[in-house]
Amino acid sequence: PDTARRPGYLLLAGVVLLLSCTVAQARKDDVQQWRKIEDPHFGEVLFDFYQQKYFSALTHAMSAQQQQRLSHHSDEAELLRGGLFLSYGLHNEAARVFQRLIDAGASPQVRDRAWFFIAKIRYQRGYGEEAEAALKNIHDALPAELEEERKVLLAYLLIGRQQYPEAIALLKDMQGDSAWAAYGQYNVGVALIKYGQTAEGLAGNKEEGVNLLTKVGYLRASTEEMRSLRDKANLALGYYFLQEGAPSRSKAYLNEVRVNGPLSNKALLGVGWGYSSEGRHELSLPPWVELQERDVMDSAVQESLLAVPYAYGQLGAYKQALQHYQGAIATFEQELTRLDGAMQSI
Numbered sequence: 001p002d003t004a005r006r007p008g009y010l011l012l013a014g015v016v017l018l019l020s021c022t023v024a025q026a027r028k029d030d031v032q033q034w035r036k037i038e039d040p041h042f043g044e045v046l047f048d049f050y051q052q053k054y055f056s057a058l059t060h061a062m063s064a065q066q067q068q069r070l071s072h073h074s075d076e077a078e079l080l081r082g083g084l085f086l087s088y089g090l091h092n093e094a095a096r097v098f099q100r101l102i103d104a105g106a107s108p109q110v111r112d113r114a115w116f117f118i119a120k121i122r123y124q125r126g127y128g129e130e131a132e133a134a135l136k137n138i139h140d141a142l143p144a145e146l147e148e149e150r151k152v153l154l155a156y157l158l159i160g161r162q163q164y165p166e167a168i169a170l171l172k173d174m175q176g177d178s179a180w181a182a183y184g185q186y187n188v189g190v191a192l193i194k195y196g197q198t199a200e201g202l203a204g205n206k207e208e209g210v211n212l213l214t215k216v217g218y219l220r221a222s223t224e225e226m227r228s229l230r231d232k233a234n235l236a237l238g239y240y241f242l243q244e245g246a247p248s249r250s251k252a253y254l255n256e257v258r259v260n261g262p263l264s265n266k267a268l269l270g271v272g273w274g275y276s277s278e279g280r281h282e283l284s285l286p287p288w289v290e291l292q293e294r295d296v297m298d299s300a301v302q303e304s305l306l307a308v309p310y311a312y313g314q315l316g317a318y319k320q321a322l323q324h325y326q327g328a329i330a331t332f333e334q335e336l337t338r339l340d341g342a343m344q345s346i
Contacts, residue, residue: 042073049080058084075101075110082117091121112138116146123153132157148180155184159191164205167191179226182216186233189213193240213237217256230256231263238270247274265291265300272307281314296331305331 041064048057061081065074082097098114098121106114119134135154142150151170158167171184192209216233219226238254241247251274257267268287275284288311291304309324 041069042077045077045080054084054087075106079110079113082114086117086121091125095121108140112140112142113146116142116150119150119153123156128157128160145180148178152180152184152187156187159187162195164188164191164195168208179223182219182226182229185212186216186229189216189233190236193236210237210240214253217253227258228262231258231261231267235263235267235270238267238274242270242273242277245277247277250274265294265298269300269303269307272304272311276307276311276314281311284311296335302332302335 041060045057045061045064048054048060058081061077061084065077065081078097078101082094082101085091085094085097095118098118101114102111102118115134115137119131119138122128122131122134131153135150135157138150141147155167155170158164158170167184167188171181171188189209189212192205192212194209213233213236217230217237219230221227221230234253234256238250238257241250241253251271254267254270254274257263268291272284272288272291275281285308288304288307291301292308294301296302296305305324305328309321309328312318312321312324
């Protein structure tokens with residue numbers, strides 16, 4: 001659920017983040033590998049690929065394969081094709097491509113990459129044991145970017161079995177400024193906070209989870225992806241400390257979330273609840289009133305429609321509270337009418 005009405009709500013529950021995009025894997029290591037291009041048509045495929053024209057790269061690759069124009073780079077082209085299928089969510093097609101490469105006796109380098117992508121497909125489908133078995137078939141070192149993702153994927157599998165010390169030990173060797181290290185730290189931090197008091201051998205490890213999430217929350221982010229992850233970590237910590245009855249610490253993290261980012265609505269809602277839990281209802285109104293100006297389809301905005309009159313009621317401004325409650329009723333009735341219309345159309 002996305003709603004976070006009361007301070008006791010724990011936003012962290014069940015959060016495991018794994019990027020499904022595969023196309024970003026071909027970076028500097030692949031550039032070095034493909035410096036010598038013997039098939040011009042494969043060069044055309046890579047030209048589109050590195051310009052992020054992935055659909056064009058895929059169609060050119062399939063066309064060149066059909067015309068048998070990739071004799072020197074057939075395995076690399078097939079691996080790239082499978083990765084592009086995976087990035088578009090075509091798991092069955094991608095799995096067949098990777099399995100064919102393995103069965104055909106591809107080179108160790110291509111084979112290891114194929115096993116990695118098979119492990120990734122299995123993990124995304126919820127087959128943890130099968131994913132781990134695929135990872136065990138990787139014998140040589142993968143390119144740096146894939147090797148980091150392999151470690152994070154294995155850490156997720158360990159987290160799924162509640163083997164948190166092993167997951168933490170696996171991620172500690174990763175570079176601190178690595179994107180995959182940040183994802184790993186985020187997920188281990190969430191797991192430690194979620195299970196820190198219930199899982200065997202983890203008593204007292206919630207603070208370690210807080211430290212990991214804090215580290216992610218203060219990353220120097222140069223991409224939108226990393227800025228969003230940083231916001232996510234701060235938002236999770238903010239709601240965690242609301243649950244723990246520490247509104248001052250909560251607001252410190254929530255105030256780090258970007259005002260106009262994709263998580264800003266939930267952050268504004270949490271800031272308001274932080275002030276409200278301190279009995280400072282007059283200070284909870286500004287963020288909640290700001291929320292009411294935003295898209296009413298957002299659950300945090302919908303909650304603000306009730307939070308504002310609640311704050312007015314706590315301040316003894318009953319007339320304003322009544323007006324806002326009536327406005328909330330009208331808005332919710334309008335949304336119910338829209339939902340009924342949508343259901344009838346469907």
